[in-house]
Amino acid sequence: MKPNKSVPTIQDVAREAGVSPSTVSNVLNQRSRQTSKETRERILEVARQLNYQPNAMAAALRRRSTRTIGVIVTTILNPFYTAIVRGFQDAARQHGYSTILGNSDDDPGQEREMLNTLRAKQVDGIVIVTTGGCHDTIQQVRDLGVPIVMVDRGDPGLNIDSVAVDNTRAAEAAVGYLVGLGHRRIAIISGLTSGVPTRAHRLQGYLRGLQAAGLDAPESSQQIMSTSIENGSLAAGRLLDLPDRPMAIMATNNLLSIGVVQEIRRRGLQMPRDVSFVMFDDPEWACLHSPGITTVAQPIQEIGARAFALLEGRIQKTRTGDAEAVVLPTTLVMRGSCGAPPKL
Amino acid sequence: MKPNKSVPTIQDVAREAGVSPSTVSNVLNQRSRQTSKETRERILEVARQLNYQPNAMAAALRRRSTRTIGVIVTTILNPFYTAIVRGFQDAARQHGYSTILGNSDDDPGQEREMLNTLRAKQVDGIVIVTTGGCHDTIQQVRDLGVPIVMVDRGDPGLNIDSVAVDNTRAAEAAVGYLVGLGHRRIAIISGLTSGVPTRAHRLQGYLRGLQAAGLDAPESSQQIMSTSIENGSLAAGRLLDLPDRPMAIMATNNLLSIGVVQEIRRRGLQMPRDVSFVMFDDPEWACLHSPGITTVAQPIQEIGARAFALLEGRIQKTRTGDAEAVVLPTTLVMRGSCGAPPKL
DNA sequence: TTGAAAGCGGTACCAT
DNA sequence: ATGGTACCGCTTTCAA
Secondary structure, rough: OOOOOOOHHHHHHHHHOOOOOOHHHHHHHHOOOOOOHHHHHHHHHHHHHHOOOOOOOHHHHHOOOOEEEEEEEEOOOHHHHHHHHHHHHHHHHHHEEEEEEEEEOOOOHHHHHHHHHHHEEEEEEEEEOOOOOOHHHHHHHOOOOEEEEEOOOOOHHHOOEEEEHHHHHHHHHHHHHHHHOOOOOOEEOOOEEEEEEEEHHHHHHHHHHHHHHHOOOHHHEEOOOOOHHHHHHHHHHHHHOOOOOOOOEOOOOOOHHHHHHHHHOOOOOOOOOOEEEEEEEEOHHHHHHHOOOOEOOOOHHHHHHHHHHHHHHHOOOOOOOOEHHOOOOOOEOOOOOOOOOOOO | OOOOOOOOOOOHHHHHOOOOOOHHHHHHHHOOOOOHHHHHHHHHHHHHHHHHOHHHHHHHHOOOOOOOOOOOEOOOOOOHHHHHHHHHHHHHHOOOOOEEEEOOOOOHHHHHHHHHHHHHOOOOOEEEOOOOOOHHHHHHHHOOOEEEEEEEOOOOHHHEEEEEHHHHHHHHHHHHHHHHHHOOOOOEEEOOOOOOOOHHHHHHHHHHHHHHHOOOOOOHHHEOOOOOOHHHHHHHHHHHOOOOOOEEEEEOHHHHHHHHHHHHEEEEEEEOOEEEEEOOOOOHHHHHOOOEEEEEEEEHHHHHHHHHHHHHHOOOOOOOOOOOOOEEEEEEEOOOOOOOOOOO
């Protein structure tokens, strides 16, 4: 254990190679300046020998660019967001960017705190799944010159680049699919829609789908509650207790969906014999369940990749002007949980 | 859109408040130095008004501490690692640290690259789930004075702090449980053990468990192959085709486990009627499956929290000297997938 | 083809 | 109780 051999600096390399720091800097960064082959090789050799690693802090301070991007999601415990993050990170790393990752836990306070931390750390850009609760801070940071891209949840009024899927159409399509199978009483279980456009859009798509098919949308078949496994079970229970029991249920949130699946099993009912079921996102367990669960899948990795592309454009200033709103299509993954409705 | 209002610096605050930068720095960092109430309040007010945020780069450069920690895992697409990361991040954030997150994809090359990036970024410490393929780099970075904690997979020969669970005992206990249920032919499906102590330990525990019960451990009931869903199915198929079909199967990896579950279902067999099954880690789908799957659960969030505690100790130098190896116990979560063996 | 030197924005020591 | 100022390690003109 040899502590504090003191980390070598560019000065050390320069001295050891008998040149000036400027020359070392130029060689190591492969900048345009011409350097004689011998000098270059000597420098490279010395750097390798000293196990020299440039201090990115110092470089960033001077260059005013950290080659680091901040990413804020609600929680990486949700595989959906993890996948987005991964898609983004892969794209970012390929272009030489690191990422600082933060969770907001869907709490505007934490989101604001993260935003300020990222600003302090001088990130070159920020990708955020916003809670919707601190648009003021987002604006501030953006006005300070930090490019921002909103992911999964955008906001038309904010003039900030965004990447999201077309949730309205996705929900509408799912309803259409159920209608096509012969269902008429189709229920929805959704998280609270206030401030979360994603959820509002899905609900809207659901209603549109019903309307397009000329079906009723009674209040009783719309269970809107905060997202948790327990509430999913609760909602499913309420629906299944209805005198006019729905033939099919659509859940627009992962946690709620888990609750639904559990409640259906708990009652000894089977999909799709007793009730059809379709859910959003496409978690690992959807295909492990028996029967497999039909889902509305999002092009997750692409969302991340597109988000990076947008951000990169702003960072490099190859793209300026008004915000761009990328809307990606979803895919209906048909598995065994949906079928013809039970005969009456 | 008002670009480049030019970010305010400590100089701006100082000028505006009619004091020197030193005073501002002292006030904003709540350092010991005495400052008159008026001055302090004036400074705070001006800072707020200018929406001033200190440049963490500059501070880090001077203070030689970034209050940032690097985290390297194999992949955040695996919820097991995500949970560890989250546990770690929560602890870290509470103590004022941000985290830079990187994936190695179980590739030593990428791991090395990440390590060097983190070094360049002057992180105060590193937490790593190592591939085992670049201990040299890890040593180097550590010798340069960067505290490192190894998580999930340690290495006795490296004198580096580590946090892991007692995989040997966990596997042994699981086998003991199966034996207690009356099973005699107990098979294992494991990932390749070379260079991955975790897996080797689980295999070892399996063998010990059998030995303790006086049972044979024929080669044919030990399926060792690279981890993938397909291989899980393949391995399960081989076992189920055996003339002396195993009464119980233990899988020590998540992907392999998925394959096993699928293969069992594909053959129209049922757990635990036809075969009992126990697996490692406790993914979300284990309890959603019907029947619920018995698992060896790890105290995931605690692993992360303990890792931070170890690292923090090194960073603050409140702990010096030899490496510490924290070993946490696992829990056997009994669900429906294990039962008495089929009568012959 | 190379070197000297002025910063980047804070921090912390030494004065006053 | 406060100010002056030399750094931290690198980049980047400008000069040679």
